[in-house]
Amino acid sequence: MTPAARLQMAIDILEGLEKTSQPTDRFLKSWFRIRRFAGSKDRRAIAEQVFAAQRRRAQLSHRMGSDTPRARIIAALLERGEDIAALFSGGYCPAALTDAEQAAISATPAPAPDWVTGEYPLWLEGELKRAFGDDLPAEMAAFIERAPTDIRVNTLKASREEVLAALGIEASPTPFAPHGIRIGGDATQLSKSPLFESGAFEFQDEAAQIASVLCGAQPGMRVLDLAAGAGGKSLALAAAMQDQGEIIACDVRGEALFELEKRSARAGVSIIKTLPLDHGQPSGDFDLVLVDAPCSGTGTWRRQPELRWRMTPGWLAALTQTQDKLLDQAAALVRPGGRLVYATCSILPTENQDRVEALQVRRPGFTPINLAQEWGSRPPPGLGPDFRASPSKTGTDGFYCAGLRRE
Numbered sequence: 001m002t003p004a005a006r007l008q009m010a011i012d013i014l015e016g017l018e019k020t021s022q023p024t025d026r027f028l029k030s031w032f033r034i035r036r037f038a039g040s041k042d043r044r045a046i047a048e049q050v051f052a053a054q055r056r057r058a059q060l061s062h063r064m065g066s067d068t069p070r071a072r073i074i075a076a077l078l079e080r081g082e083d084i085a086a087l088f089s090g091g092y093c094p095a096a097l098t099d100a101e102q103a104a105i106s107a108t109p110a111p112a113p114d115w116v117t118g119e120y121p122l123w124l125e126g127e128l129k130r131a132f133g134d135d136l137p138a139e140m141a142a143f144i145e146r147a148p149t150d151i152r153v154n155t156l157k158a159s160r161e162e163v164l165a166a167l168g169i170e171a172s173p174t175p176f177a178p179h180g181i182r183i184g185g186d187a188t189q190l191s192k193s194p195l196f197e198s199g200a201f202e203f204q205d206e207a208a209q210i211a212s213v214l215c216g217a218q219p220g221m222r223v224l225d226l227a228a229g230a231g232g233k234s235l236a237l238a239a240a241m242q243d244q245g246e247i248i249a250c251d252v253r254g255e256a257l258f259e260l261e262k263r264s265a266r267a268g269v270s271i272i273k274t275l276p277l278d279h280g281q282p283s284g285d286f287d288l289v290l291v292d293a294p295c296s297g298t299g300t301w302r303r304q305p306e307l308r309w310r311m312t313p314g315w316l317a318a319l320t321q322t323q324d325k326l327l328d329q330a331a332a333l334v335r336p337g338g339r340l341v342y343a344t345c346s347i348l349p350t351e352n353q354d355r356v357e358a359l360q361v362r363r364p365g366f367t368p369i370n371l372a373q374e375w376g377s378r379p380p381p382g383l384g385p386d387f388r389a390s391p392s393k394t395g396t397d398g399f400y401c402a403g404l405r406r407e
Contacts, residue, residue: 001042004093007073009038010049011094014069017054023304024054052076054305055144058116064104070094071101078105119144119301120308130349135392139347142391143398147302149187150396152204152212153179155239156268163200167193175395176380177209179239199266204232207299207389207399210380211292211343212236214371214387214401219244221287226250226330231260231272233292233343238269247272248282285335293323295344295351299398302391320350327359331366334406340366347390347398356386356402369403 001009013031020027028050032043053060053072060075061067073094077084084105088094097105115122118140132139153160160179164171167181169190174180181201183190190196191203217223217237225234228249238247249272251257257274264272275282296316297307327342334340342359344351360366370385381393386402 001038002093004087004089006042006046006049007077007087008092008094009035009042010046010053011069011073013046013050014053014072017050017306018069021310024050024306025303049073049076051146051305055146055302056119057305057309058119059112062112062116063109064101065107065109066104071104074101074105119305121311123313124311124348127348127350131347132390139390139392143301145302145391147205147300147391147397148395149183149190150174150177150204150206150209151181151183151190151201152177152209152236153181153201154199154235154267155179156243157198158195158200163195166195166200174206174209176378177206178213180204180206180209182206197266199268202232202235202263202267204236205397205399207387207394207396208232208343208345209236210383210389210396211341211387211399211401212240214374214403215240215288215290215341216339216374216403217241217288221245222284223247224250224282224286224289224330224333226282226289226291226326226333227293228257228260228274229253229292230256231263233290234260234272235263235267235269237288237290238264238267238271241271243269243271245271248275248286249273250275250277250282252277254278282333284333285338286333287335287338288341289330289334289338290341290343291323291326291330292343293326293351293355295319295323295346296348297345298347299345299390299400302397316348316350320355323351323355324358327355328362331359331363331406334366336406338406339369340404340406341401342404343399343401345397345399347388347400352388352400353386353402356404359404365407366404367407369405371401371403 017027028047060072063075064071088097090096115125129136153163170184171181174182212233217240219242228234228251231249234247234249254276301308330340342356371387372379372383382388389396389399
């Protein structure tokens, strides 16, 4: 494909993303699956253009005074000093520049407000300032960058040292998660590697690995993962429990639990039992209940930049109601002396500490656990009584974790 044809396809993809709720990476896979004329180099170049236009959407739109996909691509080319008129020439290339576009290119843009340079919705500014205070500009700048690829070694199958030696690509131990590896080289083929297929590792960001450690799972426990999804944390807990005990993994999405069953078989885990919540409800008392709650995903903005602009105040309010319901359900299932762990991949206080504090008002028999005291030496940044991770602080996704003990 010519450079101009790649640009047109990037514009087409961005227009398609405006009409779907799919994540960008999943949409790209579907797009290229039915357009096999695009070679691997073409696909890589187009994907990079699409992600760049998503990560810096507000800044690129501000530069052109327009939020259309075409305007964002023009702004990106303008920053790189490309010959835009030569690339926008019609055919299976972008149509020729309009008079309005030429005027926008020639104009000097007004100074960008903070929400534009920070790439976040203006309506979220107050909540983000609650989260980060004076550090907000630096934190938001870090969220614009590409996220690294982390994996968690499955200690039921291998040690971290063994996996590091066998990977064959640039990699190093994660700074804080005891079984994590950060990939420095190309990670695109890792999911097809014999190591992965043997169950030696799973893909998991270091912050989520740290949260799994903070759950304090031990062999022989009875554990409930109340919103398990595809079970990344259930698998981590099973490894920490040496595959001894019982884990009930629940979710409203049966297809996610089916994926967990496949992952469990690959990982050599036998203690996870899946329970679709439309088929039944968990019962009995549990030593540990994990609520990895549905959330805004603001902590994953580096991986899913489109989420910034899909959020609405109403959607966020509905999420907090769901989080409260799950916490109430979880609290009723914790045995006396047992532990309730609440986690989200969100950076917003309204989804995090506000929800934990509200639960304590409703359930005064639950008291906070100081997670930093349990960690011991060399705790990760952001770990205090609770755990608050972000790319700027910890080099991970944004994440929150808090622990409560039932008296």
